[in-house]
């Protein structure tokens with residue numbers, strides 16, 4: 001067989017020198033493009049923000065306000081006013097009105113899993129279907145049947161926050177901000193060494209001017225609940241930590257959606273979801289404006305459990321249909337951007353921990369099995 005000139009490496013000897021140089025340059029350029037494409041696909045993030053919205057249903061995330069609940073004065077205090085804010089003729093327009101950052105930026109540049117109407121189910125793997133078991137599953141990568149209450153018991157499991165905080169290059173660069181005051185126990189702050197600002201805690205000394213101001217107004221603001229603060233404080237403390245700290249893994253746990261739902265206040269639940277969407281937009285805008293984080297930071301956003309439907313939308317508990325149904329959104333480097341996912345195998349809440357570490361270029365190995373990363377290797 002005659003040797004063929006290779007289209008990749010070969011060039012004709014009778015080509016003039018200048019022509020040859022141009023051809024080689026083009027080949028080098030093409031090779032560069034291919035390498036760039038590969039490194040883009042395989043590139044991991046330098047920072048990850050893990051964000052949770054407690055008990056926000058996939059029904060609202062993908063379909064916007066629920067027709068039955070927004071028209072029911074038992075749940076919606078002033079249906080006409082709330083409909084002006086959040087009711088539109090189509091599910092696409094309703095979700096855009098409710099969560100505009102998700103349906104503009106994340107849908108365009110990232111991936112959103114969990115729309116069961118499009119065959120993209122995501123489910124929790126624990127059978128308790130409430131908060132502590134859900135957060136434990138998110139943060140450890142496995143359900144733990146021994147966790148069967150929300151009591152303030154220090155978690156015996158090691159979370160991915162604690163694990164990442166022990167990896168070289170990550171020491172002291174992991175932190176958590178949460179609205180619910182059980183998080184210091186879920187993350188086992190005392191053992192893990194991961195600082196957790198949760199419940200009504202102030203920012204610890206030394207404080208920035210903004211933190212001093214936040215500490216003051218948090219102490220002076222009435223709260224609807226004893227164990228959960230308003231999300232604005234969690235959010236602003238976390239944002240301030242991004243400004244002045246240099247976290248590589250930052251966990252932000254918003255709580256209002258769940259508490260307003262338990263209070264059976266659908267208007268407040270929708271407004272809380274809308275505010276959380278704005279908080280996430282603000283975090284993303286900050287990250288993309290700061291050269292330390294820009295284009296090197298990935299967001300992983302999810303929820304700890306679903307809820308029932310119809311008049312049971314207020315609840316979530318073992319055996320309640322729908323309470324196992326959740327969603328996951330990803331935005332940033334390392335994410336294979338698919339927009340709104342459809343026709344996927346069922347994904348699990350136990351896959352989030354390994355997704356976080358894969359994005360950071362780490363291989364999460366712990367004592368037991370964990371769910372598989374959603375990031376292609």
Ligand SMILES: [Zn+2]
Pocket residue numbers: 054055130131258304305
């Ligand atoms: Zn919850």
